[in-house]
Amino acid sequence: MTRFAAPAALLAVLYFAPALSGPYLLHVLVLCYLYAIPAVGLNLMLGYTGLVSLGHIAFAGIGGYTAAVLMVDARLGYWSALAVAVAAAGAAGAAIGLVCLRFRSHFFMIVTLAFGLMLYSVMNNWDDVTRGAAGFPGIPRPPAFTTLESFYRLALTGALAAFAVQWLVVRSDFGRILIALRQDERLAEAKGVNATLYKTAVFALGSALAGLGGALQVSFLRVAAPASFNLAESINAVLIVIVGGAGSLAGPALGALLFVGLPEYLRVAAEWRLVVFGALLVLITLFAPRGIAGVIDDGWRRLARRGR
Amino acid sequence: MSALAVRALEKRYGGLTALAGCSFAIEGPGIYGLIGPNGAGKTTLFDVIAGATPPDRGEVTLQDRRVSGLAPHRLVRLGIARSFQECRVFPEYTCLENLAFSRIALGSRPDLQEARRLLELVGLETYADEPAASLSFGQRRLLEIVGTFLQRPRVLLLDEPSAGVNPALLEILSAFILKMHAERPGLLLVIEHNMEFIMGLAADIIVMHQGAVLERGTPQAIQASPRVIEAYLG
Numbered sequence: 001m002t003r004f005a006a007p008a009a010l011l012a013v014l015y016f017a018p019a020l021s022g023p024y025l026l027h028v029l030v031l032c033y034l035y036a037i038p039a040v041g042l043n044l045m046l047g048y049t050g051l052v053s054l055g056h057i058a059f060a061g062i063g064g065y066t067a068a069v070l071m072v073d074a075r076l077g078y079w080s081a082l083a084v085a086v087a088a089a090g091a092a093g094a095a096i097g098l099v100c101l102r103f104r105s106h107f108f109m110i111v112t113l114a115f116g117l118m119l120y121s122v123m124n125n126w127d128d129v130t131r132g133a134a135g136f137p138g139i140p141r142p143p144a145f146t147t148l149e150s151f152y153r154l155a156l157t158g159a160l161a162a163f164a165v166q167w168l169v170v171r172s173d174f175g176r177i178l179i180a181l182r183q184d185e186r187l188a189e190a191k192g193v194n195a196t197l198y199k200t201a202v203f204a205l206g207s208a209l210a211g212l213g214g215a216l217q218v219s220f221l222r223v224a225a226p227a228s229f230n231l232a233e234s235i236n237a238v239l240i241v242i243v244g245g246a247g248s249l250a251g252p253a254l255g256a257l258l259f260v261g262l263p264e265y266l267r268v269a270a271e272w273r274l275v276v277f278g279a280l281l282v283l284i285t286l287f288a289p290r291g292i293a294g295v296i297d298d299g300w301r302r303l304a305r306r307g308r
Numbered sequence: 309m310s311a312l313a314v315r316a317l318e319k320r321y322g323g324l325t326a327l328a329g330c331s332f333a334i335e336g337p338g339i340y341g342l343i344g345p346n347g348a349g350k351t352t353l354f355d356v357i358a359g360a361t362p363p364d365r366g367e368v369t370l371q372d373r374r375v376s377g378l379a380p381h382r383l384v385r386l387g388i389a390r391s392f393q394e395c396r397v398f399p400e401y402t403c404l405e406n407l408a409f410s411r412i413a414l415g416s417r418p419d420l421q422e423a424r425r426l427l428e429l430v431g432l433e434t435y436a437d438e439p440a441a442s443l444s445f446g447q448r449r450l451l452e453i454v455g456t457f458l459q460r461p462r463v464l465l466l467d468e469p470s471a472g473v474n475p476a477l478l479e480i481l482s483a484f485i486l487k488m489h490a491e492r493p494g495l496l497l498v499i500e501h502n503m504e505f506i507m508g509l510a511a512d513i514i515v516m517h518q519g520a521v522l523e524r525g526t527p528q529a530i531q532a533s534p535r536v537i538e539a540y541l542g
Contacts, residue, residue, distance in 0.1 A: 176405075177412065180401070184397075187397070188413065190384065191384065191410055191414075191459065192385060194379070
């Protein structure tokens with residue numbers, strides 16, 4: 001029971017945060033959640049399966065723009081539009097993943113980067129549909145979640161759903177196969193794993209989660225802007241996953257918290273964020289390859305051993 | 309009908325000819341040795357049979373059904389399993405998880421009781437919950453080979469199982485292979501350089517040289533063959 005006590009307490013605090021804190025903190029937390037959702041998707045790909053995608057956030061863009069077009073132009077109901085946006089990002093992930101997965105290691109990274117740039121250019125230039133560089137305004141929030149406090153709960157629920165999906169995947173045979181693929185793909189194939197099928201599936205799932213994050217983000221900001229889904233944001237997602245702890249359940253949450261929270265706390269400009277994160281990345285690859293989650297895990301184990 | 313046959317296999321890597329018309333047929337269950345000097349094409353032959361690489365020409369048949377060109381995961385489902393010359397295990401998985409994966413990858417429930425029994429047979433039971441990375445090379449080799457048997461293959465390809473294994477573990481390995489074969493007879497094809505080891509396992513030995521079969525026969529006949537001696541010394 002004690003295993004669940006701490007997460008339950010944390011959940012209660014997070015859900016009641018609107019009653020305890022001002023709008024500024026809530027706003028920052030919503031951004032954390034919105035960064036964490038695509039990061040969970042990338043963690044499944046990069047952390048568990050070993051697929052380093054440099055175009056991940058472009059799939060958040062597919063989710064965001066699909067939601068925008070469906071909600072504003074097609075006047076579809078909010079929740080159906082959200083569901084279609086998630087499915088569209090997942091389908092795009094499956095199709096593009098199938099192409100990218102013909103390549104390995106750094107070639108795979110380059111191809112994902114190229115697809116990310118292509119998708120960004122479409123968002124930036126297809127004026128008739130995406131409204132181009134100026135952004136797509138007038139995206140609604142769902143009926144019962146128009147205030148900051150209520151949207152906070154929606155974003156938190158979305159993030160929790162993403163983490164629940166991650167937890168279920170990692171504990172399943174599907175997850176065990178993904179982890180095996182990361183460790184030794186040739187051996188996994190020799191054991192009977194259809195590597196292309198599983199890697200395409202995780203690419204689709206990761207992209208669908210990115211799509212969920214993107215759709216919620218444009219709805220929170222009430223505007224979809226191409227700059228939210230550019231190469232820099234895809235790199236940020238990789239940094240969040242690696243700094244937080246690739247291949248750990250809590251990694252994306254810790255990474256997103258640090259990535260959004262630290263600059264706010266330190267009152268540094270967004271441009272400095274990359275400098276700080278770059279330095280952190282170097283330190284982490286040198287001294288803590290399992291990220292912040294790994295550092296916490298090791299510290300906890302050491303404490304537990306001393307306690308005994 | 310033959311359980312496993314290769315016909316006129318050819319495989320080139322750039323200017324290097326790894327297989328040059330390799331043909332043989334194996335009728336049924338048993339332990340067969342595959343020997344030959346370095347560069348004879350033995351591992352390439354395994355890669356072709358297991359689907360890791362397609363042949364340029366020729367075919368592989370399993371129970372007279374053509375299987376060459378199929379992907380490794382399809383071949384595993386047809387009953388072909390293999391070990392690797394360089395020894396492959398999942399380093400982060402524990403011994404037990406490694407063995408469970410032999411069933412999980414096929415979409416079936418792992419038989420942990422059976423896995424523990426086999427770990428005991430090779431003396432690794434105390435390492436059941438240790439990550440494979442913490443084992444010595446010889447122990448990893450034992451784990452790898454136990455894992456191939458848990459795939460319950462009809463055709464098992466072992467690529468130099470004795471390489472890098474110390475004499476004490478080698479005896480365990482040899483006894484294990486014989487015991488597993490007695491419990492569930494299948495077709496074992498074993499690449500070896502260690503003559504003593506392979507002579508103790510196989511009664512029928514295929515000798516490869518320059519990408520083709522040079523000789524085939526009992527260990528005694530092979531050791532007495534002038535062509536084999538010349539291939540090794542020349």
